[in-house]
Ligand code: NAP
């Protein structure tokens with residue numbers, strides 16, 4: 001699909017052609033087949049069923065992965081319970097910390113291998129997996145290692161106790177990082193874990209099991225079960241799970257909330273988003289353009305907190321849109337393992353179809369589409385960086401999460417109107433604001449209903465900073481001292 005607007009771009013926007021610079025794959029030894037990681041070892045699934053995971057950039061099969069059914073889920077939960085009761089809940093915090101520090105250090109040593117595998121299984125550019133996913137994953141383990149023996153300072157005057165077995169379910173957009181966000185605080189607080197990665201991106205979580213073995217983590221403290229949504233549902237329903245931590249779509253989050261209603265299970269949900277990214281007329285425009293590009297095209301827009309709704313002040317709208325159009329022509333799409341690549345592959349055919357369908361609806365509802373006209377590889381799942389203009393909040397593309405490299409542009413006149421539009425949505429995960437006036441961004445940050453508000457930057461993360469949503473973006477916080485609370489009782 002190639003329907004560019006009337007504005008020409010060929011004169012001033014030719015891409016520099018760099019020589020290919022692929023990251024070697026041979027740092028990695030992929031096994032043809034992976035079992036379930038239960039009680040410290042890889043085991044066969046009990047009915048012997050396997051499914052494949054693909055490289056979305058080439059459609060090649062990377063490996064076969066075990067399918068966990070209800071009985072396998074039960075096996076994993078029993079292993080986690082045993083490890084909780086016999087070892088993990090009895091270990092002093094400083095001993096738990098040693099394991100977490102060890103995991104972090106081994107990940108540092110093996111980070112190149114993990115980065116290559118993440119790019120292969122997910123489709124994200126190696127520059128991101130290497131410079132974002134891996135450093136943040138490692139930092140998360142280090143950060144929570146530091147808390148493990150200091151919990152009484154996190155909750156002054158109270159004595160925090162672990163909950164027991166945590167069932168954790170994660171999506172495909174940041175597979176290893178989401179595993180770290182779930183596992184590190186759970187272990188630091190003395191819980192044991194059964195984690196289910198997404199069907200299309202199980203491999204880095206499985207490689208992480210090797211790290212647990214290398215670190216001598218006691219068997220059963222972390223169990224990884226692969227499968228599909230049904231596997232996740234079995235984990236949620238298991239009667240011996242004390243806590244469910246879920247990151248994924250709002251739709252599935254609602255199903256899970258219903259499933260645990262009336263049980264003793266504790267629940268945190270990190271769900272979808274539709275962030276407002278607000279550019280005031282007094283912003284540093286060229287920096288804001290980079291922020292906008294980073295906010296929506298980073299990781300192919302497979303980001304729950306992506307700045308997918310651009311709210312630009314009317315007086316500068318034309319200028320910003322013109323600069324953005326020129327900028328997206330310079331983004332390189334292609335081989336995720338190439339260090340020059342800006343935009344990798346869409347994670348699955350299903351996700352690609354969802355993006356195409358929502359953009360089609362946008363056009364039918366009157367939005368104007370502008371896309372980069374760069375060449376796309378012949379195989380694999382790709383979507384060009386896209387800008388939709390002439391959008392209002394009545395449009396589906398302004399309300400629904402697209403989860404792809406598609407920016408919907410709206411305009412506003414006054415700061416009040418910007419806040420109104422930003423909040424006129426069922427989500428409340430994140431927002432961004434660009435202005436050179438401190439008072440303006442402080443007021444915006446106070447009035448916008450979003451868990452994270454970035455000022456004059458976007459998509460910046462730190463393990464010490466809590467992350468989580470309002471409204472239908474979920475509840476509970478991950479990261480920071482706040483991220484310990486969902487895993488303790490008093
Ligand atoms: P999804 O369909 O909700 O899947 C998320 C996870 O839940 C996957 O492991 C999935 O397994 C599993 N699952 C599916 N159905 C289930 C059920 N009935 N019971 C239990 N588990 C079930 O979400 P997605 O489309 O893969 O991921 C994208 C979504 O995640 C977006 O909406 C995005 O905004 C959100 N997200 C939110 C955050 C955040 O922190 N707020 C972070 C990242 C992503 P299978 O993959 O095997 O089907």
Ligand code: MG
Nearest residue numbers: 053054121200
């Ligand atoms: Mg895959």
